[in-house]
Amino acid sequence: MREKKIKYSFKKKLFWYIVPLILFVSLTFAGVFIQQQNKLLKENLVDRGMSLAVNLARMSELAIFSEEDSFIEPAIEGMWSEDDVVYIFLYKDKGKILSKYTRMRINEKLYADVKQKIYNTREPFWQYPFSSSKVWEFYAPVFSTAEESIEDSLLDVKVEKRGKSKGRIIGISRIGISLININEQQKKIIKLSIRITLTLLIIAFIVTYLLAKKITTPILELAERVEILGRGNFDEEIRIKSSDEIGLLAREFDSMRLKLRKLNKMKDDFVSLVSHELRTPLTSIKGYASIFLSGKLGQLDEKQTEKMEKIVKHSKRLSDLITGLLDLSKMRYGKTDHEGKYFSLGKHVQNIVDELDILAKQKNISLEVEIPSDLPDIYADEKLLTRVFINLIGNAIKFTSEGGKVTIRAVDEQDLTRIYCIDTGMGISAVDLDKIFNEFYRVKNKNGMEKEGTGLGLAIVKHIIEIHQGKIWVKSEVGNGTQFIFTLPNKKEVKYEKKDFSRR
Amino acid sequence: MKKKILVVDDEIDIVDIVKIFLEGKGYEVVCAYNGEDALKVIKKERPDLIILDILMPEMDGFDVCRKLKSEKETMFIPIIFLTAKDELADKWKGLFMGAFGYITKPFEEENLLDKIEKIFEQSENDQNNEN
Incomplete structure (x- = not known):
């Protein structure tokens, strides 16, 4: 009942303070977490793709030399068994295909700018293919360690300066890796983040509720006690089992109650004294006026009777006023005797x-x-x-x-x-x-x-x-x-x- | 035979007023102005009824009443409290102590006279029945 009197309860307030805060913090953390994980996933993918392409390139030297793809087949099969590898191409001289595995429609031609880049940098690299953004592709040059007998002309690109150590470039490996796995992992991470956020929110709910309850219960109890005090019952002790600030407040209220009780007693004594002191002379005034009216001290004439009646009437009113005042003061302080x-x-x-x-x-x-x-x-x-x-x-x-x-x-x-x-x-x-x-x-x-x-x-x-x-x-x-x-x-x-x- | 009534109050004027009214109605009135006086007068005069104030110095009306009710000779003298104390609690206290009436000041004369007449009527009836 008392709780209905409160428009914005502490519970609600605390709730509206804490829950949005927790929501904000957990969402921020989730966002950062997801971003970090994405970055990591992509880096891993790049590392993996690069190493696959480079390994393939290293192993395919002989196969390209001999133009025999069966040499490299076991290695490619091994890579091919990984389900996110969607295509593997091995190019020999002039960009011709030596070996080809693919799970999707893709332009099989080796682009000229890719060739150019490989020959310029002599390093593996990766890029998005033009046809699809869901696949990343990795290129690596195949070097020959053999003598420079068969010239660079095998590949129809002019090379101005060749690297010193690695030897000639005799082919290019190309591997496409799908982002499906990454996407799935991303989804998992997002799901996880949502779950953590929700859990945190629920915990925040519960903690807020319990905290608010723990704080408001003694306050409400105190309020009830103080209300009893306010109704004029000074005998009910105000005691809250609490050693914190609310306990202190309760103790202060109780010492106030004792002082009020003392004051109230003084007031009661005063009121009763006053009422007695007022009533007694009033009784005499009214009594003597009545004696005059009764004719016991000689008959009064009309005018005298009229004035004497006024004395009686006004003393009656004064007496009613005293009674009314006393009643009101008693009622206000809950001192009336009543029985339902x-x-x-x-x-x-x-x-x-x-x-x-x-x-x-x-x-x-x-x-x-x-x-x-x-x-x-x-x-x-x-x-x-x-x-x-x-x-x-x-x-x-x-x-x-x-x-x-x-x-x-x-x-x-x-x-x-x-x-x-x-x-x-x-x-x-x-x-x-x-x-x-x-x-x-x-x-x-x-x-x-x-x-x-x-x-x-x-x-x-x-x-x-x-x-x-x-x-x-x-x-x-x-x-x-x-x-x-x-x-x-x-x-x-x-x-x-x-x-x-x-x-x- | 005239009925004898004792009026006890520390306010001389009140005793005076009550005396005038009661004498006007043909009662014999004796007065006392404090509790101890009252007890002495009661022993000497043997009143038929006592009108007793409560708030008196030293021995108050309740004390007087208690004393009277505890002694064989005075036990059956009817008592009417006439007091400025108007609280229900006091009224009950007075009536529990065996008083016949409790009238608050300022009082209506008719009220007091009615009560006295009733008490005497009742006691006469009781005596007749006994006889």
Whole structure:
């Protein structure tokens, strides 16, 4: 429940920080890895191709001399058995083919520029063939170690300078190697990289989750404790089994709780002292005024009676104000004694309405109760709820002019019961509407005169509804009556603060 | 015969007011201004009912009540608490201690008189039944 209050939880935040980071890092590493592996693979391929071509060239000297390809056949067969070797050509003088193995369509002619390059550099080399990019081909010159009897003219290229040691070039070996194997290996590497990345991500997920949980669990627990503290229960010790910063925070909170408890006790003592000190003289004022009114000290005339009644009335108001203030302060700090039980809302409201009917009849207002008989019993503190209804209905009667109507309606809405108190009174202006639940706020009438009352009634009502985990709000338009609407949760035992009899 | 009522309060004015009202209704009223005084007056005057404040210096109303309820002679004298302490917890405490009523200040005179009348009616009924 508490977690729902958090818009962006720590878990989510941590997740959005860590996972993209891990993703970025692992992707970068995977990219570099793949590139490195590609380079390595290609280098290996070049080395292999070169050595194949050079070896073939070395072994084919005799075969070219004798123009007998059977000499070289076993060697070529050996190379040919490697499945990525797609063609092997052995050229003799004038670029004629001595031996030919091929698995693909390829231009068999020895290109002039290849010949030129071999004769110029006298070194093996490799290149992409013109026809295909999936095959690399390797060339190597075949040298003769024999005397210079048969001249270079065998090959129809003029050579200006011949190498000193290796002898004449009598032929060229040409080997084509397919990239299939390399591609497959590349695929394997990419797959591997993806697998590693995914694994890392999953690990990051799990680690983030566990880490967040480890961090947030004590924080949430602490939050719960602090909330209990906030509701005014100062007796619940705040203790988190943690030796880290959160543990420290919890300990600090607990020392705060102890200080608050002390302050709260002082406040309670103060409030009770004040209430006693205010009430006692008030009792005397009211008492003596009543004695005058009762005529025990001689009959009063009309004017005297009127003024004396005012003294009684105002001391009554002052007394109500003290009571209201005390109630509100007790309720706010969870010190009210209340007891929940199931009861029928219909009967309850009817009883209250019966009592208030005299008041309504004086103003010719009709009081109507529209509560379905099959409404499920509600769970609440009967006395507190009585106060709510007396307050709301009393207000409705007070602010409704003669001949009006006050309706109490209840609707069952599965999770909650919605209760309406609707009057046909003068309505409340938008300015007042916002402040109506504020303490000491009293709606002024047209003359700017304040109406009677303490200005605490609705504040207390709101508190009572909130203690029951309900909500209250008001809809009104000037001249169009007022609707107070409140909700009470259904079939759910409201957890009240524990009763506190231990004071004093 | 006039019923005798003892009013105990450390506030002289309150005792005065209650006295005037009760005398107006034809009761005999005796007064005490602290707990110890009250106990002395009770022994001497044997009141039929006691109206007792709670918050008094030294010996408070609860102490007085406890003392009275623990002694045979005073055990059955009905007690009404009249106090500024308005907490439910205190009210229960008072009623558990055997008080007949618990009225918070500032009080309505009718309320107090009603309660007293009821108590006397009940005790008369009990006596009649016994006879």
